Amino acid sequence: MGHTMIAGIDPTAIVKKYPGRIKTTHIKNRPAKGSGKKPFVGEDNFDWKAYIMACYEVGGTEWLTLEQEEYPDGKTSLECTKISIDGLKGVLKELGK
Numbered sequence: 001m002g003h004t005m006i007a008g009i010d011p012t013a014i015v016k017k018y019p020g021r022i023k024t025t026h027i028k029n030r031p032a033k034g035s036g037k038k039p040f041v042g043e044d045n046f047d048w049k050a051y052i053m054a055c056y057e058v059g060g061t062e063w064l065t066l067e068q069e070e071y072p073d074g075k076t077s078l079e080c081t082k083i084s085i086d087g088l089k090g091v092l093k094e095l096g097k
Contacts, residue, residue: 001051002028002067012047015054015061022059028067029084039070040080042087052091064088 001011015022029044031037037044055061066088068081075083 001025002030005030005046012051012054015051015059019058020060022055022061024063024065025055025059025061026065026067027088028069038072039068039084040087041066041084042090043083048088048091049095052095052097056095056097 001014004011004014015025027041029039029041029046031039031044031046035045041048052064055064066081066084068077068084071077071080
């Protein structure tokens with residue numbers, strides 16, 4: 001879904017366009033360059049709630065796979081991954097998932 005964001009396409013719209021065909025989703029946060037946003041789930045301007053709900057309600061998603069590929073602010077890969085995992089868990093908790 002990160003690459004759709006880079007291409008200027010809304011990942012949530014893609015999920016809705018192909019009902020039942022998103023059994024797994026590859027979550028990779030890719031905020032726009034120069035946006036000042038961090039590449040962590042929940043520390044950007046993406047509507048994670050809408051995306052996750054579309055995955056569950058329309059996409060038929062069974063698995064969420066998180067990739068953390070950028071490590072800003074001198075943080076290690078594990079520190080950055082934990083930030084995104086915690087952000088994703090927060091979204092899931094808010095949605096009751």
